[in-house]
Every structure is written in C-alpha cells, then in structure tokens.
Amino acid sequence: MHVVAYALAAVLYLAASFRYTLRFVRGRSGATANVPLLVYAGVACHVVGVGLYWASFGEPPLVGLGPSLASLALLIALGLAGAALHTAARSIGLILAPVAGFLLVLALAIGIEPMGSVLAFRGSWLMIHISTSFLGYAGWVVAAAAASMYLLQLRQLKHKQLGAIFEFFPPLETLDRLSEWALITGFAGLTLGIAVGWAWTIRFEGGFRWSDPKVVWAILAWSALLLAHWARFSGRRTLRQAALWNVGGFGVVSLAYVVAKIVIPRTGFFL
Amino acid sequence: MxxxxxxxxxxxxxxxxxxxxxxxxxxxxxxxxxxxxxxxxxxxxxxxxxxxxxxxxxxxxxxxxxxxxxxxxxxxxxxxxxxxxxxxxxxxxxxxxxxxxxxxxxxxxxxxxxxxxxxxxxxxxxxxxxxxxxxxxxxxxxxxxxxxxxxxxxxxxxxxxxxxxxxxxxxxxxxxxxxAEGAASIPSAAVELARKIFGSLRGRRGMVIGAGDMGELTLQCLVDEGVSSFIVASRNMLRAQKVAEKFGGTSVPFTEFWEKLPETDIVITSTAAPHAMITRDEFRRRMPAKLRSPLFFIDIAIPRDVESAVGDLPNVFLYTIDDLQHIVTANHERRRAEVPKAEAIVEQEVESFWRWYSGLRAVPFIRRLREQAEAVRQLEVDRVLTQLNHLSEGDQERVERLTRDLLKKILHQPTARMRAAAEDGREHDILEAAQYLFGFEEDGRAEDS
Missing domain, CATH: 3.30.460.30 (Glutamyl-tRNA reductase, N-terminal domain)
Structure with a gap:
C-alpha cells in the first residue's frame, strides 16, 4: 500500500512541475496560489506513504537507497511547501518540484523496501543520524536551488535582459533570504547528523573508518557546506560570490556522489 | 459565421x-x-x-x-x-x-x-x-x-x-x-525593477539627487510602495526642502549626497549636471570596497548623472531613462498582443449579459402566469378546506403546502423554458403561444426589472 501512496505523491509532484514549467514558459509573473496546492497534496500522500511503510516494516524509511531517496524527496518537498507559504518565494517550485518528483520516481524504480539484515535498522541513534543528515542535504538542495535562481535573476537584472526569468523568478532579496535559511538548516542538520553518526560508529563499531567512501563523501559534503556557509555569512564575499560557492559546492558534491556510486564497487546502501 | x-x-x-x-x-x-x-x-x-x-x-x-x-x-x-x-x-x-x-x-x-x-x-x-x-x-x-x-x-x-x-x-x-502585466510608465518600471531587487520596498531607504519633475514622480511611486525614509539632495535647497516636506523626507545640501549614499538602497538621479557626477573611480574611492547590500540607481537625467561603468560593480544596479523606456515599450507591445484575447472575453460577456437581459422580457408574463395560477390554487384550496373543516390546523397547513409545491413544480418547466426562449430572442412566438394557451390578453413586456 505504501508504494501506491508514494506513487501518487510522485504524480502530484510531477504535475506541479508541469504547472510551474508551463507558467514559466508562458512568461507569467510568478506562480499562482493554486500551483503549490499540488505540492501540498503530494506532501500529504508522501507522509501517508511514510506512515504505511513504517507500519508495514516496523521502521521508518531511512535504510536502503530507495527508502533514503524517498525520504530525501519528502524533506525537499517539505522545504518547497514551506517556501510556498511566502507568495514571492513560490516560484522556487520550478526547480524543487521536479527534483522531489525525480527522486521519488527514482526511489520507486529502485524499490522502496528495507535492506537486508546486514544493514538492519539499529535503533534511535541511527534514525537520528540519518534523518538529521537528510535534513542537511535537503536544506542544501533548497539553498542551492535558491542560489542558482538568484544567479540567473541577477544576470537578467545586471544585463537588463528582462525576459521570462525576470518575470517568473522571485526577487533577489527573497531568493537570498531563502538560500540563507536553507543553508543554516542544512548546515545544522548535516553537522548534527555527522556528529551523531560519529558517536554511533564509535559506540557500535569501535571507531571511525576513514577509508569508508561514505565517510569520505560525508566529510566532503560537510566541508563544502561549511565553505558555502562561510561565503554567505563571513561578510568577505559578495552575495553573488556566496551564491556561486553554494551552487559550485553543491555541484561538486553531487558529482562526487554519482562518480563514487559508479566507480567504487560495493558502496553499500547509501554509498 | x-x-x-x-x-x-x-x-x-x-x-x-x-x-x-x-x-x-x-x-x-x-x-x-x-x-x-x-x-x-x-x-x-x-x-x-x-x-x-x-x-x-x-x-x-x-x-x-x-x-x-x-x-x-x-x-x-x-x-x-x-x-x-x-x-x-x-x-x-x-x-x-x-x-x-x-x-x-x-x-x-x-x-x-x-x-x-x-x-x-x-x-x-x-x-x-x-x-x-x-x-x-x-x-x-x-x-x-x-x-x-x-x-x-x-x-x-x-x-x-x-x-x-x-x-x-x-x-x-x-x-x-x-x-495588465509589466510596467506601463517610467516610474512604474523603476518600481517594478526595485521590487525584483529588494522584494517588498517597505522600510527601504531612498535618495533623490536633483529634484526634477520625473524624479519627483518616481519618488511618489516608491513612497506609494512603502519606501519610508528618503533624502532629497539638490543644489536648490528650497526645492529640495519642498519635495522632502511633500513626501515626509529630509533635505540635505547637494554636496552631502556622497556621505548619505551608504545608508541608501535606491537612488534617483535627475540633475541638470553636464557630466556624470557619480563615476566608477569616485564610487570605489568613497564607498565601502564591497557593498553588502544592493544599491539601485535610477538615472533619469540627460546627460546621465551616473557613469555606466558604475553598473558593473558588484551589488550595483544601474538603469538609465533609456533602459526604463525600453522596458515600457516592450511591455506596451506585449500588452497590445493581448488585445484580441481580451476583446474575445468582452464579446463573450456582452453576449452573456444580453442573454440575461433578453430573458427579462419574459418576467412580466411569468409573473402574471404565477399570479393567475396562485389565485386559482387559493380559490380551490379555500373551497376544499371549507368542505373538510374537520381537518386539524396541521393537516390544513399540509394541504396548503402540498398544493403550493405542486403548483411550483408544474410551473417550473414552462417558466424556465419561457425565460430561455426570451434569452435566445425567440420570446415573441413562444409568449404569443403561451398567451393564447393561458388566455392572457396583453403581453406586459414593458416590465424590465
């Protein structure tokens, strides 16, 4: 049953993506109030899916690539739903709705089922570790989406080419604020996730395995997020530079993930 | 057709x-x-x-x-x-x-x-x-x-x-x-741009350098959008004071505008200076090395007051009167392209109004029909209730209600059809036929409300 709820959520996210894209292509000024309704409906179905999964398997959907991607998609969709409450920020759905939809479709294609006994769920420590880390990644996705829209809108305003992007994208100030809050949430979430993961590893496995690709990637992601955070809040970089650091760091980390997943054999449930 | x-x-x-x-x-x-x-x-x-x-x-x-x-x-x-x-x-x-x-x-x-x-x-x-x-x-x-x-x-x-x-x-x-999309005048184009940079303009700080009519008009638009504090800097202090008083701002001598610039978000320049008074070099020398927040210059002076290279600096947005005019022209073209769609909606709605209005022609006839039917019903009910005087008050009320409902249901279809016929412009034949069937002698079409 949980798969049906997840599938319905995916359909609603993709329908929202279509509506966002249509308005953007038609050069309309921003998203209307009814476009995010599809996102809200999608989030509701998604939450039902999580509940059904938990009820079926006795654990939240955090372990295994399919469940992880589905949960990440939910957090991104929640970020979008939160942003959409602010009228001027609604248009960020142009990027976030397809991302949430794509991740959920990917999760459905992989299969939203728990992994085997080796990677079995190990109580509340692991749950906190994974959920806070996902909160960190989801926050960063939202921050990077807002930062990339900021850069595009900035380009339009600087070059005085006031086309569809100018019309549809939110104001610079809104994008900057959104990116700022998402960065704070992302950084706090990932820091907490890594700290809990470290403590959890010491508690259950006796120490940190620095050679584990998952650990290396997590440290890389945290470092890139730290740099993006520094660029935004230190006052030493312009807002444009901060946005570039944010988007660039996110791109590098995402690419590293994909490459590691392809190149390194037996990378486990997440990496 | x-x-x-x-x-x-x-x-x-x-x-x-x-x-x-x-x-x-x-x-x-x-x-x-x-x-x-x-x-x-x-x-x-x-x-x-x-x-x-x-x-x-x-x-x-x-x-x-x-x-x-x-x-x-x-x-x-x-x-x-x-x-x-x-x-x-x-x-x-x-x-x-x-x-x-x-x-x-x-x-x-x-x-x-x-x-x-x-x-x-x-x-x-x-x-x-x-x-x-x-x-x-x-x-x-x-x-x-x-x-x-x-x-x-x-x-x-x-x-x-x-x-x-x-x-x-x-x-x-x-x-x-x-x-209705896109700014249709130079001041509104400036406001639209400001809103795309700053979001809400509430609480933003503005400055007018030189106080020409267009500058004042643009300031009016910004104040309407929520710009709450602003400074007017002009060589003509009397004029600066007048404009500042009008909108509730403060006036400063022209020479002090550089000092006030770092406290400002939006600057409207409209002086009659023969050369640019804000140059890139001067700006870099006088302003902080890196602006932390955006600064929006609206240069509506001819010749320009702000050197174009200032617009290349980070966090600085520079729009001249020509830039704003281009935006307005492009918006006008876009609006004109929407006219056929708008006219089609108007046509549709005029047709809809006219149908409703035509339907009113059936109203006097319908009213008369209902009055006549009600008179017959009342007469017959009174007659029957006189014969059935053993009925309780509740039962008599039930008989009343039954006949009223019956009449309503019987008349519903003919009245709806008469109204529809009138809306379609066919009321002449239909009402004539109905008059004949119901025995009315006059059509009473003078009633229209």
Missing amino acids: TLETEVRRSVRSEVEFKPFVVVGTSYRTAPIEVRERFAFSSTEITDSLAHVLDGGGVSEAALLSTCNRTELYGHLSEPERGIPHIIAMLARQAGELPKPAERYLYVKRGSDAVKHLYRVVSGLDSMVLGETQIQGQVRDAYEAARGLTGQRQAVRAVFNRLFQGALSVGGRVRSETRI
Missing part, C-alpha cells in the same frame, strides 16, 4: 430592444483642458445622478468621472427624452467651451454601450492599455450610484447586473490575459 449564428443574430437584431446609453467624453474626443471641465466631484456625482433621474426618461444611471473620461451610463425608459436630458446635464456641467459641448461628446446605445463599459473596465479603452486603476474607478462609480436610494434609486436589478458583470469582466481580462 455559421448559418445558424447568422439567422440567430438577424432574428435578434429585429426584436432587440436596446434601452442602454452611454454619453461621455474621454481623452479620445477632448483635450485635458476640456475634460477637466466635464469632471465631477463625488458630491456632484450624487446630485447629477439625482437630476438625471428626476428629469425623466432614465430609470437607472451611473456616472464615471476620472481624469481621462467622464461618462454617464443610463438605462432608458424613454430614449427620446432621456438622451437629450443627459447631454444637457453634461453640457451644463462643462459650461462655456471653445466649441459646443456636443462636439466633445459621444453617444453609444444598446449593445455598443454595454460593450463600451466592458472595454473601459478592462482597460481596453484606457490611455495606458490594460491599466488597472479603472477597475476601482468603475467600482466607485457603481457604489456612488448605489448610494442613491428611495424614489431616486439609481441602481436597480439591471444596473446591478450590468456593473457587477463589468467588474467581473475586468477581473477575467486581467487574470486570463497578460494585458
């Missing part, structure tokens, strides 16, 4: 009764000095409407008076009497003019009058195509007319429907087309 539509239209035009009129003047027919003579204040509107209604020939009326037009909309009971009376009233308001008042006035009747109102409220007849202010002005005209009650009631069923329909058309046109 299909044969069916053609036939329907020709049938309709034969039977159509058009007791609507709009008499008015606008920027299309009169220059501003004449238009302002035709303008009405809010108290004059009420008195003039009362006068028009008192004069006879007009059963409902509304007066729209804006800086670009003065129009009196009337629902006529006697067109031959009503129209000259409206023209005379408008001419009296204008007083002495270079030419006779009639030369500046236009008269539209029937569907044309309804269509005109719908086009006006949609901004299709506005000087700035698609402007939104007119929607509120039409609403005000409607509300002012509704304010007249009692014997001189200016708005009844027909004008209620006409104006509510008009306001709904305006809403549809603006939501379903892009006719």
Whole structure:
C-alpha cells in the first residue's frame, strides 16, 4: 500500500512541475496560489506513504537507497511547501518540484523496501543520524536551488535582459533570504547528523573508518557546506560570490556522489 | 459565421430592444483642458445622478468621472427624452467651451454601450492599455450610484447586473490575459525593477539627487510602495526642502549626497549636471570596497548623472531613462498582443449579459402566469378546506403546502423554458403561444426589472 501512496505523491509532484514549467514558459509573473496546492497534496500522500511503510516494516524509511531517496524527496518537498507559504518565494517550485518528483520516481524504480539484515535498522541513534543528515542535504538542495535562481535573476537584472526569468523568478532579496535559511538548516542538520553518526560508529563499531567512501563523501559534503556557509555569512564575499560557492559546492558534491556510486564497487546502501 | 449564428443574430437584431446609453467624453474626443471641465466631484456625482433621474426618461444611471473620461451610463425608459436630458446635464456641467459641448461628446446605445463599459473596465479603452486603476474607478462609480436610494434609486436589478458583470469582466481580462502585466510608465518600471531587487520596498531607504519633475514622480511611486525614509539632495535647497516636506523626507545640501549614499538602497538621479557626477573611480574611492547590500540607481537625467561603468560593480544596479523606456515599450507591445484575447472575453460577456437581459422580457408574463395560477390554487384550496373543516390546523397547513409545491413544480418547466426562449430572442412566438394557451390578453413586456 505504501508504494501506491508514494506513487501518487510522485504524480502530484510531477504535475506541479508541469504547472510551474508551463507558467514559466508562458512568461507569467510568478506562480499562482493554486500551483503549490499540488505540492501540498503530494506532501500529504508522501507522509501517508511514510506512515504505511513504517507500519508495514516496523521502521521508518531511512535504510536502503530507495527508502533514503524517498525520504530525501519528502524533506525537499517539505522545504518547497514551506517556501510556498511566502507568495514571492513560490516560484522556487520550478526547480524543487521536479527534483522531489525525480527522486521519488527514482526511489520507486529502485524499490522502496528495507535492506537486508546486514544493514538492519539499529535503533534511535541511527534514525537520528540519518534523518538529521537528510535534513542537511535537503536544506542544501533548497539553498542551492535558491542560489542558482538568484544567479540567473541577477544576470537578467545586471544585463537588463528582462525576459521570462525576470518575470517568473522571485526577487533577489527573497531568493537570498531563502538560500540563507536553507543553508543554516542544512548546515545544522548535516553537522548534527555527522556528529551523531560519529558517536554511533564509535559506540557500535569501535571507531571511525576513514577509508569508508561514505565517510569520505560525508566529510566532503560537510566541508563544502561549511565553505558555502562561510561565503554567505563571513561578510568577505559578495552575495553573488556566496551564491556561486553554494551552487559550485553543491555541484561538486553531487558529482562526487554519482562518480563514487559508479566507480567504487560495493558502496553499500547509501554509498 | 455559421448559418445558424447568422439567422440567430438577424432574428435578434429585429426584436432587440436596446434601452442602454452611454454619453461621455474621454481623452479620445477632448483635450485635458476640456475634460477637466466635464469632471465631477463625488458630491456632484450624487446630485447629477439625482437630476438625471428626476428629469425623466432614465430609470437607472451611473456616472464615471476620472481624469481621462467622464461618462454617464443610463438605462432608458424613454430614449427620446432621456438622451437629450443627459447631454444637457453634461453640457451644463462643462459650461462655456471653445466649441459646443456636443462636439466633445459621444453617444453609444444598446449593445455598443454595454460593450463600451466592458472595454473601459478592462482597460481596453484606457490611455495606458490594460491599466488597472479603472477597475476601482468603475467600482466607485457603481457604489456612488448605489448610494442613491428611495424614489431616486439609481441602481436597480439591471444596473446591478450590468456593473457587477463589468467588474467581473475586468477581473477575467486581467487574470486570463497578460494585458495588465509589466510596467506601463517610467516610474512604474523603476518600481517594478526595485521590487525584483529588494522584494517588498517597505522600510527601504531612498535618495533623490536633483529634484526634477520625473524624479519627483518616481519618488511618489516608491513612497506609494512603502519606501519610508528618503533624502532629497539638490543644489536648490528650497526645492529640495519642498519635495522632502511633500513626501515626509529630509533635505540635505547637494554636496552631502556622497556621505548619505551608504545608508541608501535606491537612488534617483535627475540633475541638470553636464557630466556624470557619480563615476566608477569616485564610487570605489568613497564607498565601502564591497557593498553588502544592493544599491539601485535610477538615472533619469540627460546627460546621465551616473557613469555606466558604475553598473558593473558588484551589488550595483544601474538603469538609465533609456533602459526604463525600453522596458515600457516592450511591455506596451506585449500588452497590445493581448488585445484580441481580451476583446474575445468582452464579446463573450456582452453576449452573456444580453442573454440575461433578453430573458427579462419574459418576467412580466411569468409573473402574471404565477399570479393567475396562485389565485386559482387559493380559490380551490379555500373551497376544499371549507368542505373538510374537520381537518386539524396541521393537516390544513399540509394541504396548503402540498398544493403550493405542486403548483411550483408544474410551473417550473414552462417558466424556465419561457425565460430561455426570451434569452435566445425567440420570446415573441413562444409568449404569443403561451398567451393564447393561458388566455392572457396583453403581453406586459414593458416590465424590465
């Protein structure tokens, strides 16, 4: 049953993506109030899916690539739903709705089922570790989406080419604020996730395995997020530079993930 | 046009009764000095409407008076009497003019009058195509007319429907087309850009360097959008103080503008300086190395006050009067491209109003039919209840209710069909047949509300 709820959520996210894209292509000024309704409906179905999964398997959907991607998609969709409450920020759905939809479709294609006994769920420590880390990644996705829209809108305003992007994208100030809050949430979430993961590893496995690709990637992601955070809040970089650091760091980390997943054999449930 | 539509239209035009009129003047027919003579204040509107209604020939009326037009909309009971009376009233308001008042006035009747109102409220007849202010002005005209009650009631069923329909058309046109999108003037283009940079302008700080008319106009727009604190820097301190006082800002000598610049978000420059007074080098020397927050220059001076290279600096946005003019021109073109869509909506809604209005022709007949049927029902119920006097009060009430419901159900279909026939312009034959069947001798079509 949980798969049906997840599938319905995916359909609603993709329908929202279509509506966002249509308005953007038609050069309309921003998203209307009814476009995010599809996102809200999608989030509701998604939450039902999580509940059904938990009820079926006795654990939240955090372990295994399919469940992880589905949960990440939910957090991104929640970020979008939160942003959409602010009228001027609604248009960020142009990027976030397809991302949430794509991740959920990917999760459905992989299969939203728990992994085997080796990677079995190990109580509340692991749950906190994974959920806070996902909160960190989801926050960063939202921050990077807002930062990339900021850069595009900035380009339009600087070059005085006031086309569809100018019309549809939110104001610079809104994008900057959104990116700022998402960065704070992302950084706090990932820091907490890594700290809990470290403590959890010491508690259950006796120490940190620095050679584990998952650990290396997590440290890389945290470092890139730290740099993006520094660029935004230190006052030493312009807002444009901060946005570039944010988007660039996110791109590098995402690419590293994909490459590691392809190149390194037996990378486990997440990496 | 299909044969069916053609036939329907020709049938309709034969039977159509058009007791609507709009008499008015606008920027299309009169220059501003004449238009302002035709303008009405809010108290004059009420008195003039009362006068028009008192004069006879007009059963409902509304007066729209804006800086670009003065129009009196009337629902006529006697067109031959009503129209000259409206023209005379408008001419009296204008007083002495270079030419006779009639030369500046236009008269539209029937569907044309309804269509005109719908086009006006949609901004299709506005000087700035698609402007939104007119929607509120039409609403005000409607509300002012509704304010007249009692014997001189200016708005009844027909004008209620006409104006509510008009306001709904305006809403549809603006939501379903892009006719109102994009700034249509230089000050509004500046405001639109500022909003794309800063989001809400509430609490933003502004500065006007030099205080020309366009600068003042742009400042007015920014203040309207929420810019709360601003500085006016001008070589003419008297002028600077006057502008600052007008909008509640502060004035400083021209030479101090550099000191105030770091505290500012939006700068409007409109001096008569023969060369750029804000150069890139000077800006870099005087301003912090890296601006943490955006600074928006609106340079509406000719020659320009801000060197174009300043716009290349991080967090600085520079728009000249030419840039703003390009935006306005592009928006106008885009708005013009939306006109066919907007006109189609207007046509659709005029047709819909006209169908409703035509349906009213069946109302007197329907009323008479119901009254006659009710009289028969009452007579028969009284007769039966006299015979059944053993029934309790509750049972007698049940009999009453049963017969009322029965009558309602029996009459529902014929009355709905008669109304539909009238809406389609077929009421003549249908009502004639119904008159014959129900034994009515007069059609009573004078009733329209």
